[in-house]
Amino acid sequence: MTETTSDLKDENVRELGFADVNRVMELLPHRYPMLLIDKIRDMDGCESAVGIKNVTINDPYFQGHFPGHPVFPGVLIVEAMAQTAGALVIHGTAGDAGRKVVYFMAIDKAKFRKPVVPGDQLELHVSKLQNRGSVWKFRGIAKVDGVVVAEADYAAMIRDAEEGE
Template identity: 65%
Template sequence: MDVTTEEQKVPGKVPDLDILRIMQMIPHRYPMLLIDKIVDIITGESCTGIKNVTINEPFFTGHFPQKPVMPGVMIVEAMAQTSAVLVMHTLGESAEGKLVYFMSIEEAKFRRPVVPGDRVEIKVQKIQNRRNVWKFKGEAWVDGQLCAEATYAAMIVMDS
């Protein structure tokens, strides 16, 4: 009897990554680790990061205490971290823990505030990569609504 799951039928699709695995792959830690889980990974192509936003996020003490809103730059950083996990997953264990530096951020648009209680789905798609430079399109969604989007490039520092 064949017990192949739908996930196993998609070429390049792998199991979800939990927070402990994410922490093995990228060097970010509290308060700058902005993703809780990675799902829908297609190696070398795309994945979705999950960020569960709570009132306990350190940026909410000043942005803004009366009406907390997740800063747009933190949403873009969450996109970058999601992309970094995809890159590390694609490159393999030898790349894990390496630093990833922004090179450019383009076409950033913020369409809806992200607030405590939101579950943000951060969808990233590789546009291209040449050697250690990768370019991505990222989108942040809450409840089926597009909240933010950006195109950005990053460099993986392999000698760190």
């Protein structure tokens, strides 16, 4: 059996615990400006992952949030955690990138503890709480320099992608 480039990338994620932005884009349908993960630093099967978002003043969200006092929107921190979980689910379910899609369903217990500003590197720690059939529940904790800046529990549904999606 010959290995494809995709097989080698999957193996690298399992062994090295790392996926660059190109692999992230293979796993997720998101693109600029809504792709909020620059890489995945650690991934443990479909149990947990750590995504990385480098926050820069060039991010388009800072034009209006807030002029003269840029703060990364909290809702985008939650979205970045959800994208990290989505990549985890797709990778953990036999790497069905392009054949599966993950939909964000619910959010609970969201707390925003500290502003995130340009120059910060967000660590997006997600861990699976449970999954039943196509519904997965996660806990997300966002950190900057080891300090918790946001956290939330959320649910997502994984399903087969339809043609044209």
